[in-house]
Amino acid sequence: MASRSEQHPDSTTTTSQRASAARQAVTPELRRWIIEQAQAGYAAPVVLQSMRVAGWDEDVAADALEVTLQDHLNALAEQQGLPAALSVPEPQLDASPAQVDCGDRVVNVLLAMAQPRIVVFGNLLSPEECDALIAAAEPRMARSLTVATKTGGEEINADRTSDGMFFQRGESPLIQRIEERIARLLNWPIENGEGLQVLHYRPGAEYKPHYDYFDPAEPGTATIVKRGGQRVGTLVMYLNTPEKGGGTTFPDVHVEVGPQRGNAVFFSYDRPHTSTRTLHGGAPVIAGEKWIATKWMREREFK
Numbered sequence: 489m490a491s492r493s494e495q496h497p498d499s500t501t502t503t504s505q506r507a508s509a510a511r512q513a514v515t516p517e518l519r520r521w522i523i524e525q526a527q528a529g530y531a532a533p534v535v536l537q538s539m540r541v542a543g544w545d546e547d548v549a550a551d552a553l554e555v556t557l558q559d560h561l562n563a564l565a566e567q568q569g570l571p572a573a574l575s576v577p578e579p580q581l582d583a584s585p586a587q588v589d590c591g592d593r594v595v596n597v598l599l600a601m602a603q604p605r606i607v608v609f610g611n612l613l614s615p616e617e618c619d620a621l622i623a624a625a626e627p628r629m630a631r632s633l634t635v636a637t638k639t640g641g642e643e644i645n646a647d648r649t650s651d652g653m654f655f656q657r658g659e660s661p662l663i664q665r666i667e668e669r670i671a672r673l674l675n676w677p678i679e680n681g682e683g684l685q686v687l688h689y690r691p692g693a694e695y696k697p698h699y700d701y702f703d704p705a706e707p708g709t710a711t712i713v714k715r716g717g718q719r720v721g722t723l724v725m726y727l728n729t730p731e732k733g734g735g736t737t738f739p740d741v742h743v744e745v746g747p748q749r750g751n752a753v754f755f756s757y758d759r760p761h762t763s764t765r766t767l768h769g770g771a772p773v774i775a776g777e778k779w780i781a782t783k784w785m786r787e788r789e790f791k
């Protein structure tokens with residue numbers, strides 16, 4: 489791909505004209521030009537550089553780019569009958585940091601993928617926190633239920649052969665501390681999180697590939713999303729390291745995350761649609777056992 493986009497019309501102007509361009513409102517002509525550059529395959533930083541060369545103030549140009557391209561993508565999505573895009577949790581990874589300071593703990597960034605949005609974190613939980621979560625969950629485990637989008641209730645799901653339980657949000661100082669850390673890590677309000685779920689897989693147990701959002705075509709979904717809106721993100725935290733198997737798989741993109749105690753995989757989905765490519769599953773545990781804690785994040789406060 490070329491490293492310089494087509495000249496913006498303003499690139500032939502003088503210095504004083506450029507200064508005034510920086511104060512200029514974003515015109516339909518500029519919007520059209522931005523979309524043409526994107527359609528020609530120029531990446532956003534390349535287009536931004538062309539605009540800076542043409543005298544645009546960097547912040548004004550960056551805003552114009554973001555708004556124009558987002559509006560354009562939303563219009564295309566609407567034309568194709570896709571649900572509207574939602575805001576999603578997102579870690580602050582500008583300048584590609586290897587670590588995120590969450591206040592009480594520095595978390596490592598092991599992998600960041602754009603589409604689907606997947607981020608793998610290291611050192612999110614200490615070994616003691618993992619053990620304490622398992623110990624608190626163990627006496628409360630029962631065969632896992634999943635949300636039944638047909639009815640809006642809960643049901644035993646043959647695709648999920650694990651045992652599980654839910655903690656209440658903030659139910660203990662340990663849960664509260666972990667939830668505050670997650671909220672800072674993902675820039676998402678603590679109130680929008682569902683209660684933490686702990687799952688236990690024995691050898692042979694798995695969670696077949698599925699989406700975590702609620703399918704808008706299912707009759708129970710309207711009832712489910714009355715409380716907090718759609719799910720928009722998932723954080724799966726590994727509480728132990730299984731002997732063999734038990735990875736989290738993303739079949740659409742041939743990615744598998746190895747479960748390692750204290751690490752976590754985050755993924756977000758900005759619309760309840762397969763185009764997010766967030767199909768994922770828990771691969772069968774081959775030897776040993778697997779413990780995870782999952783935090784699902786909703787659009788709004790989950791009361």
Ligand code: PD2
Binds near residue numbers: 695700734735736769
């Ligand atoms: O156990 C997993 O790796 C897994 C896989 C898919 C967990 C979930 N989904 C989940 O909790 O939603």
Ligand code: ZN
Binds near residue numbers: 722768
């Ligand atoms: Zn899932």
